[in-house]
Amino acid sequence: SQKIEQNSEALNIQEGKTATLTCNYTNYSPAYLQWYRQDPGRGPVFLLLIRENEKEKRKERLKVTFDTTLKQSLFHITASQPADSATYLCALPNQAGTALIFGKGTTLSVSS
Amino acid sequence: NAGVTQTPKFQVLKTGQSMTLQCAQDMNHEYMSWYRQDPGMGLRLIHYSVGAGITDQGEVPNGYNVSRSTTEDFPLRLLSAAPSQTSVYFCASSPARDSRGYTFGSGTRLTVV
Numbered sequence: 001s002q003k004i005e006q007n008s009e010a011l012n013i014q015e016g017k018t019a020t021l022t023c024n025y026t027n028y029s030p031a032y033l034q035w036y037r038q039d040p041g042r043g044p045v046f047l048l049l050i051r052e053n054e055k056e057k058r059k060e061r062l063k064v065t066f067d068t069t070l071k072q073s074l075f076h077i078t079a080s081q082p083a084d085s086a087t088y089l090c091a092l093p094n095q096a097g098t099a100l101i102f103g104k105g106t107t108l109s110v111s112s
Numbered sequence: 113n114a115g116v117t118q119t120p121k122f123q124v125l126k127t128g129q130s131m132t133l134q135c136a137q138d139m140n141h142e143y144m145s146w147y148r149q150d151p152g153m154g155l156r157l158i159h160y161s162v163g164a165g166i167t168d169q170g171e172v173p174n175g176y177n178v179s180r181s182t183t184e185d186f187p188l189r190l191l192s193a194a195p196s197q198t199s200v201y202f203c204a205s206s207p208a209r210d211s212r213g214y215t216f217g218s219g220t221r222l223t224v225v
Contacts (some may be wrong), residue, residue: 001171036214040130043116043202044155046213089155098162099145099170106156 002028004103008088013080015112021075023103031097033066033073036089038105044089048075059079080110114139118203118217125193125224133188133220141215142208144186146178147217148199149219153210155202161186162208193224 007022022059023033036044050066050073057064062077062100077084090103119134136180138143145160157170159178167178175197177189186205190197200221 033209036213041219043216044214044220045206045216049213050213051211075209094157098143098168099160100204100214101157101171102147102155104152 002023002026002030002092002094004090004101006088006103006106007077008106009104010107010109012109014112015081015110016079019077019080019084019092019105019108019110020091021108023075023089024071025071025092028092028095029068030092032093033064034091034100035062035064035073035075036102037093038087038089048087060081077108080108082112084108085110114206116171116173116203116207118201120220121218122221123135124225125190125222127193127224129193131190133190133195133201133203133218133222135186135188136166136184136203137203137215138184139205139207139215141184141205143206144180146186146188147202147204147212148172148197149202150199158188158201163219168213184195190222193202195224197222201204 005024026033034049035047038044061078067072087105087107089105091100120202147155151160161180174176203217206214
């Protein structure tokens with residue numbers, strides 16, 4: 001079965017810096033990969049989807065890359081703000097594409 | 113408001129009791145899923161459905177049943193609650209194979225004593 005690993009449980013950075021989160025996966029070649037944000041006590045919120053034929057996708061201060069050779073996605077938040085503090089989750093479709101499997105998440109803390 | 117509605121928000125059960133967690137969506141989404149979230153374990157897939165009458169098991173299905181009689185509703189049944197089922201449960205829905213991602217409910221916090 002597929003395995004998803006997010007590189008660290010916690011990441012602390014200063015306001016204005018770029019946060020980079022890593023998602024690695026094994027035993028699988030997904031057609032796409034998704035990133036979600038989760039705030040304490042709330043459900044995850046969808047941020048971005050990147051497909052296997054896309055190298056990079058951007059949305060405002062967010063940038064996602066997808067390297068199918070390395071089996072890795074990088075999630076960048078540029079000019080980070082304290083409001084970006086949250087847990088970020090990487091998710092891949094199951095083999096049939098009928099449900100999502102999630103990594104354990106990385107908790108980002110941005111200090112002012 | 114359009115979205116995924118989960119009830120109840122909080123529940124305390126005694127070991128051995130049964131209950132149903134409700135999930136409803138009004139976006140005409142085909143795909144629906146149930147997850148549990150535990151500290152340090154992330155979101156784990158319990159059961160999922162690709163349409164009315166079709167369900168399948170996820171990563172951790174034991175102790176749970178689901179059914180999907182309508183597109184809108186996807187209830188999760190705990191057959192005989194155990195302390196190991198203490199968790200936060202999330203329901204999510206998505207248009208089939210779509211790029212808009214999944215929409216999650218606000219969760220049900222369940223404690224089994």
